[in-house]
Structures are given as C-alpha cells and as structure tokens.
Amino acid sequence: MVFSEEKRTEIRSAHVTNKILKMKQFIIFVQKEFYHIFRDRKSLLIIIMMPIVQIILFGFALTNEIKDSNIAIFDNSKDITTAKIIQRLDASRYFNVAKIIHTQEEIETVFKTGKIRLVVVFQPEFEKDLLHGNHAAVQLIADATDPNTATTVTNYATSIIRDYQSDLNVLVQTPYLVTPQLHMLYNPQLKGAYNFVPGVMAMILILISAMMTSVAIVREKEINTMEVLLVSPLKPLLFILSKAIPYIFLSLVNVSTILMVSVTLLEVPINGSLLLLMAEALLFIATAVSLGLMISNITASQQTALMISLMGLLLPTLLLGGFMFPIESMPKPLQIASNLVPSKWFFIIVKDVMIKGLGFKTVWKETLILFGMTLFFLSISLSKFKTRLA
Amino acid sequence: MNQLLFLLEKEFRQVFRNPAILRSVLVMPFIQLLIFPFAANFEVKNVLLSIVDHDHSSYSQKFISKITSSGYFILTDYSPSYQKAITAIERDKADLIVEIPQGFEKNLVRENKGTMLLAVNAVNGTKANLGGAYAANIIRDFNTEIQMQWMTFPAFNAIPTIEITSSNWYNPTMNYKDFMVPGILVTLLTMIGTFLSSLNIVQEKEIGTIEQINVSPIHKSIFIIGKLIPFWIMGLATLTIGLLVSRLFYQIIPIGNIGLIYLFAMVFLVALLGVGLLVSTYAETQTQATFVGFFIMMLFMLLGGLYTSIDSMPEWAKWITKVNPVAYFIEVMRMIVLKGSGFTDIKYHLLSVLGLAVFFNSWAILNYRKRS
Numbered sequence: 001m002v003f004s005e006e007k008r009t010e011i012r013s014a015h016v017t018n019k020i021l022k023m024k025q026f027i028i029f030v031q032k033e034f035y036h037i038f039r040d041r042k043s044l045l046i047i048i049m050m051p052i053v054q055i056i057l058f059g060f061a062l063t064n065e066i067k068d069s070n071i072a073i074f075d076n077s078k079d080i081t082t083a084k085i086i087q088r089l090d091a092s093r094y095f096n097v098a099k100i101i102h103t104q105e106e107i108e109t110v111f112k113t114g115k116i117r118l119v120v121v122f123q124p125e126f127e128k129d130l131l132h133g134n135h136a137a138v139q140l141i142a143d144a145t146d147p148n149t150a151t152t153v154t155n156y157a158t159s160i161i162r163d164y165q166s167d168l169n170v171l172v173q174t175p176y177l178v179t180p181q182l183h184m185l186y187n188p189q190l191k192g193a194y195n196f197v198p199g200v201m202a203m204i205l206i207l208i209s210a211m212m213t214s215v216a217i218v219r220e221k222e223i224n225t226m227e228v229l230l231v232s233p234l235k236p237l238l239f240i241l242s243k244a245i246p247y248i249f250l251s252l253v254n255v256s257t258i259l260m261v262s263v264t265l266l267e268v269p270i271n272g273s274l275l276l277l278m279a280e281a282l283l284f285i286a287t288a289v290s291l292g293l294m295i296s297n298i299t300a301s302q303q304t305a306l307m308i309s310l311m312g313l314l315l316p317t318l319l320l321g322g323f324m325f326p327i328e329s330m331p332k333p334l335q336i337a338s339n340l341v342p343s344k345w346f347f348i349i350v351k352d353v354m355i356k357g358l359g360f361k362t363v364w365k366e367t368l369i370l371f372g373m374t375l376f377f378l379s380i381s382l383s384k385f386k387t388r389l390a
Numbered sequence: 391m392n393q394l395l396f397l398l399e400k401e402f403r404q405v406f407r408n409p410a411i412l413r414s415v416l417v418m419p420f421i422q423l424l425i426f427p428f429a430a431n432f433e434v435k436n437v438l439l440s441i442v443d444h445d446h447s448s449y450s451q452k453f454i455s456k457i458t459s460s461g462y463f464i465l466t467d468y469s470p471s472y473q474k475a476i477t478a479i480e481r482d483k484a485d486l487i488v489e490i491p492q493g494f495e496k497n498l499v500r501e502n503k504g505t506m507l508l509a510v511n512a513v514n515g516t517k518a519n520l521g522g523a524y525a526a527n528i529i530r531d532f533n534t535e536i537q538m539q540w541m542t543f544p545a546f547n548a549i550p551t552i553e554i555t556s557s558n559w560y561n562p563t564m565n566y567k568d569f570m571v572p573g574i575l576v577t578l579l580t581m582i583g584t585f586l587s588s589l590n591i592v593q594e595k596e597i598g599t600i601e602q603i604n605v606s607p608i609h610k611s612i613f614i615i616g617k618l619i620p621f622w623i624m625g626l627a628t629l630t631i632g633l634l635v636s637r638l639f640y641q642i643i644p645i646g647n648i649g650l651i652y653l654f655a656m657v658f659l660v661a662l663l664g665v666g667l668l669v670s671t672y673a674e675t676q677t678q679a680t681f682v683g684f685f686i687m688m689l690f691m692l693l694g695g696l697y698t699s700i701d702s703m704p705e706w707a708k709w710i711t712k713v714n715p716v717a718y719f720i721e722v723m724r725m726i727v728l729k730g731s732g733f734t735d736i737k738y739h740l741l742s743v744l745g746l747a748v749f750f751n752s753w754a755i756l757n758y759r760k761r762s
Binding site for chain 2: 046141149185304311314320
C-alpha cells in the first residue's frame with residue numbers, strides 16, 4: 001500500500017498525539033498517587049518523621065564498644081596495692097565498680113541477679129606476695145552468657161592490671177622492646193555511629209520503602225478500586241511505574257533528612273561525593289520500591305503484603321545485612337544467602353562513599369548488583385500483573 | 391463472661407480461617423529459629439592482614455611468620471608501600487596493615503628498641519578493637535621471645551609480676567548459640583505479638599466491622615480483653631515451639647525452672663500485646679498501624695540488649711530500656727536458661743513488666759472509643 005505524502009504526515013501526527021496522550025494519562029496516574037499520599041496526613045507525617053527519629057535514636061544508642069560494665073570486687077587482701085588496682089579499674093571508662101563482695105558464695109548471687117559482668121578476685125596477702133615474693137595472683141571471673149562481652153571485659157581488665165604492673169617495674173629496664181604505633185583509620189574516635197549510621201540507613205530505607213509500596217496495589221484490590229484502573233487504557237508497565245514514582249520521591253525525601261541528621265547531629269561526615277551518594281541512594285530506593293511492588297502484585301490482602309514485607313525483610317536485613325554481625329564469620333550457606341539481601345550491597349556502598357570517601361570505581365560492582373535486582377523485581381511484578389480480576 | 395466467650399469464639403474463628411496468621415505464628419518462628427542463630431555471631435575469627443615490609447631482615451621475617459601463624463589473621467596482601475596497602479583496605483581486602491620500617495632489625499639489635507606501625511580500618515569498631523588487641527598481644531609475645539633469646543634471666547623472679555587467671559562462667563565453651571537462641575526467640579515473639587495485635591482493631595475499623603461491635607452492649611474493656619486472649623495463647627504457642635527447637639536442635643536445656651519462663655512470658659505477652667492494641671486504637675489504617683508497629687518493634691529489639699550492650703548506651707537510652715518489656719525478657723531468658731536464676735533473682739524484672747502491662751493496657755482501654 002502506498003500512502004500519499006499528506007496521509008503519511010497525518011499518520012505521523014496522529015502517532016505523536018497518541019504519544020502525548022499516553023504521557024498525559026501517565027502523569028494523571030502519578031498525580032492520583034500523589035493525592036493518595038498527601039491527603040493522608042497522618043501516614044505522611046509518620047513516614048517522614050519515623051526515619052529521623054530512628055536514625056537519631058540508633059545512631060546515638062548503638063555501639064559495638066563495650067564500656068561502663070558493672071564489676072564486683074572480692075578482695076581477700078584489702079591492702080594498699082589492691083586498693084590502687086581497684087581504683088584504676090573504677091577510673092577507666094570500661095568499668096564501674098558496682099559491688100564489693102565478701103564471700104565466695106556471693107559471686108554466684110551477683111551473677112544470678114544480672115547486672116555484674118565481671119568479678120575480680122584478689123588472693124589473700126596480695127601485696128606481701130607481690131612485693132616480697134615478686135609473685136601475686138588475681139582471678140578474673142566473667143559472666144560468659146554473652147561471650148563477646150566476657151572476652152572483651154577480661155581483655156580490658158587484664159591490660160589495666162598489666163599497666164599497673166609495668167608502672168611498678170618502671171625502674172627495671174626491659175630491653176629489646178618493639179613498640180607498636182596504632183592508627184585508627186577513618187574513625188579515630190571509634191564512634192559506633194560510623195558503622196551504624198550506614199547500616200541503620202540501609203535497613204530503614206529498604207523496610208519503609210518496601211512496606212509503603214507493598215500496599216499500593218493490593219489496597220486497590222482490597223477496596224475494589226482496582227477494576228476502575230484495569231479498564232483504563234494505561235499499559236501495565238506504566239501503571240506500575242506510576243505507582244512507583246511517588247514512593248521513590250518520598251524515599252528520596254527520607255534519604256535527605258537522614259543524611260542531614262547524620263551530618264549535623266551525629267557528626268558522621270560525608271567524605272565522598274554527595275552526588276554519587278544520592279545517585280546510589282536513588283538506585284537503592286528503586287530496588288526497594290520495586291521489591292514492594294512485586295510483593296503487592298503477588299498478594300491478595302494488605303495484611304499479608306505488610307506481613308511479608310515487614311516480617312520477611314526485618315530479620316534478614318538485620319542479621320545478614322553486614323552491619324550487625326560480621327558476614328565472614330557465618331557458615332558458608334548463610335554467606336551465600338547474604339548476597340540476596342539488597343541492603344548488604346547498599347551498606348557497603350554507603351560505607352565506601354560516605355565514610356571512606358571513595359569514588360564510583362570501587363563500588364561499580366555493588367551498583368551493578370542493585371541494578372540487576374531492581375530489573376528482576378520489576379520484571380516479576382510485570383509478569384505477575386493481572387489485567388483481570390480473579 | 392458470656393459476652394467474652396462469644397467474642398473469643400469470633401476471634402478464634404477469624405484466626406483459624408486465616409492461614410497467613412497461623413503460618414506466621416507457627417511455621418515462621420520455627421524456620422527463623424533454625425537459620426538465624428547461625429548468622430548471629432559476633433566472633434571475629436579472621437582479621438585480614440596486609441603487610442608492608444621495608445626491612446626484609448630475619449627479624450621482620452620472624453615477626454611475619456609469627457603473626458601469620460597465630461590463627462587470628464589471614465595474610466591477604468603483601469604490598470611494597472603503605473599507599474598500596476591502603477588500597478587493599480579501601481577494597482575491603484584487608485582490615486589491618488602492619489608496616490615494618492626500614493632498619494627495624496638494626497635498631498632492635500643496636501638500640502634495643504624498634505617500632506612498627508599498625509593501621510586498622512576502624513569503621514567497624516569490633517574488628518578494629520579486636521584486630522589491634524590481637525596484634526598487640528603478638529608483639530608482646532615477640533618481645534618476650536627476643537628477650538629470652540638474648541638475655542639470661544636470673545634464677546629467681548626479679549620483677550614483681552601479677553599472675554592473672556581468668557575463667558568464664560555459665561558458658562565455658564563460649565558458645566554463641568547458647569547466648570543468641572533464647573534472645574532470638576524473644577525477638578520472634580516480639581515481632582509476632584506487636585505486628586498481629588497492632589493490626590487487629592484497625593483492620594476492623596478499615597473493613598467497617600467495628601461498627602457492629604460499637605453498637606453492641608459489650609463493654610470496651612471486655613472487647614480489648616477478647617482481642618488480647620487469642621494472641622496471648624498464640625504467643626505462648628510460639629514460645630513452646632521455640633523452646634522445643636532450642637532443645638532439639640541446639641541442645642539448650644534451661645538450667646532454671648521452665649515454669650518460671652512461662653510465668654514471665656505470660657506477663658510479658660500481656661504487656662507487649664497492650665502496646666500493639668494501643669497502636670491499633672490510635673491508627674486509622676492498617677498501613678499506619680504497621681508503620682508505628684514497626685517503629686516500636688525496632689526500638690524494642692535494637693534497644694533490648696541482644697545486639698549491642700545496654701551498659702554502653704548513653705543515659706537517656708538506658709531510660710528507654712527501662713520501659714522496654716523486651717529488654718527485661720531477654721535478660722530474664724538468659725538468667726533462667728543459662729544461669730539457673732530463681733524467682734527471687736527475677737522478681738524485680740517481673741514486677742517491672744507487670745507494671746508496664748497494666749500501664750499499656752489501661753491506656754489502650756481508655757483510648758478506645760466506641761464512637762467514631
């Protein structure tokens with residue numbers, strides 16, 4: 001068939017109008033979602049405020065450091081030397097002498113009531129043995145129900161007592177001494193926030209974004225407005241995207257407030273490029289939102305959708321996300337499973353870009369993985385999307 | 391009383407007809423308790439080591455073989471310069487750099503002292519602390535070895551030394567699972583309890599069935615109690631499954647009285663469900679309830695003393711843990727399961743949680759209005 005020149009332009013312009021029309025439809029759908037969000041003031045307030053409060057609370061409260069541990073003293077000697085050692089223990093930032101006990105049985109009692117992490121037992125005649133026999137003994141008994149704390153407090157107490165001993169021996173020359181100089185890279189004050197801000201940020205971003213998106217489609221099913229949407233001419237892909245855009249926007253607001261709070265209140269610096277950090281955050285949000293959409297597409301009720309997105313994501317992100325427990329200490333199958341947790345990759349990216357100040361060159365692999373996950377979730381949502389009601 | 395029975399019948403029917411709820415109460419804790427204790431391990435086994443040796447002497451070789459054979463470190467990188475080693479840290483190929491300066495051996499032999507630089511990646515505090523401490527220990531041993539080699543010590547001990555012995559009570563093998571399984575069980579209980587109860591009333595609001603309750607003669611406290619009891623029973627069922635899993639799969643048998651765990655759990659669940667119902671009475675939609683429930687859940691879990699120590703928290707955060715029923719339960723679980731604490735040891739915890747239970751539930755009842 002041969003069209004005349006006129007006819008061809010007509011077809012072409014019709015094509016263009018059609019495209020504009022489709023674009024307009026899409027914009028209207030996006031607008032509708034925004035109305036949904038902005039008219040529910042209470043939810044909006046919760047979604048905006050919650051990450052701020054969480055990052056402040058957890059940024060300040062969570063730390064891997066173990067300090068201010070309560071200890072008990074069982075001093076069988078009660079002399080000047082033991083008093084000096086006790087005073088040193090109490091003065092350090094790691095310990096707080098909470099109880100003085102007088103019998104062997106009491107050790108059991110103080111541990112059973114909970115608060116004491118370590119009991120320091122001085123043998124009788126401690127000072128006399130030390131100064132005259134050059135040898136005295138002290139015993140450290142730790143409450144090892146928490147192995148990590150037990151090891152750490154034992155180490156701390158040992159080094160405080162060792163320090164006291166070497167101060168005693170200051171006159172005696174010890175030759176052949178290698179002295180280490182210790183540098184703490186990136187985090188000289190050993191602040192917990194440097195590790196927990198990126199971690200908590202990854203965790204709350206994925207949970208909040210996935211949760212709020214996961215109800216987006218299923219809610220329409222539940223309150224029966226889905227039918228209206230299904231008879232509209234909008235293509236499934238565009239329909240899904242129109243659901244995603246407002247939530248991506250909201251999550252970006254969350255990222256900005258989280259970063260603002262971290263820098264100003266928690267004093268965690270942004271050492272790398274802010275632009276790169278925001279771009280990576282945008283990608284991670286897209287991953288989370290498409291995960292939410294996928295959940296929304298495969299569930300039948302809001303309650304189930306929320307249950308899957310909250311219960312299914314909370315523990316894996318917390319335990320396998322890398323910021324709480326070291327992944328390399330886990331058994332192999334769990335190490336492999338941790339690769340499926342999107343927040344793990346974002347946590348690495350934020351640590352590298354924000355704290356270490358590295359560029360895209362070091363995080364391209366993680367970026368690619370998040371990108372692949374996003375495409376995967378979106379394609380599942382698209383293939384599971386039903387254009388008819390059951 | 392009759393009213394309560396009818397309400398309970400209704401609630402139980404709803405629960406048993408919703409497979410999702412049953413699955414989340416019975417199956418999910420089972421699976422999660424089987425998997426996650428393996429992940430929850432703070433033990434830092436392998437610190438990745440990068441060595442920069444400018445000296446290439448027999449002493450530096452000796453030190454390197456000492457540190458690599460210690461079992462704490464894995465030598466992943468051997469760089470010609472500090473800058474190169476930093477790249478290894480940036481790429482997470484190394485956690486710790488040991489730089490041995492030129493003339494290390496010469497200084498040690500001639501001037502009796504040498505230095506070396508240890509640089510740790512301190513973003514993760516635990517690893518930095520432990521890696522630094524391990525390395526410092528090895529250096530101390532190294533020092534003693536050289537001294538032994540070069541000096542003849544007098545027959546008697548000339549220097550006052552304090553002998554330090556240490557012992558680990560209640561968990562001598564330092565098994566993390568003994569510590570984590572009871573804690574994770576409490577976490578699961580918390581998640582299920584808060585989530586289900588916070589969604590419950592608001593769901594009736596959203597689908598409109600709350601109207602029927604509102605026009606009925608049922609008193610609002612009976613209504614709340616009727617909501618509470620089914621979840622309370624499900625919570626105890628979850629606990630039972632969890633305790634069975636820890637006994638069968640982890641060989642964790644409580645040293646203390648198991649009845650005491652149940653007694654505490656009964657009070658704990660009332661407090662926890664009270665929080666959930668309180669959220670439910672405030673929320674307008676299920677989404678709102680979930681978000682607030684999620685917020686409280688995170689707060690309870692992360693400030694519960696399972697993941698990071700409460701002792702290290704700032705004062706204000708310690709106050710939050712005082713109104714956190716989860717913090718009490720995690721501690722009590724450990725006390726009863728691992729230490730065999732008795733009723734008198736936990737009575738303060740029990741009273742506190744009882745107080746919280748009364749407080750949250752009265753608030754929920756007061757806040758629930760039978761009119762919109």
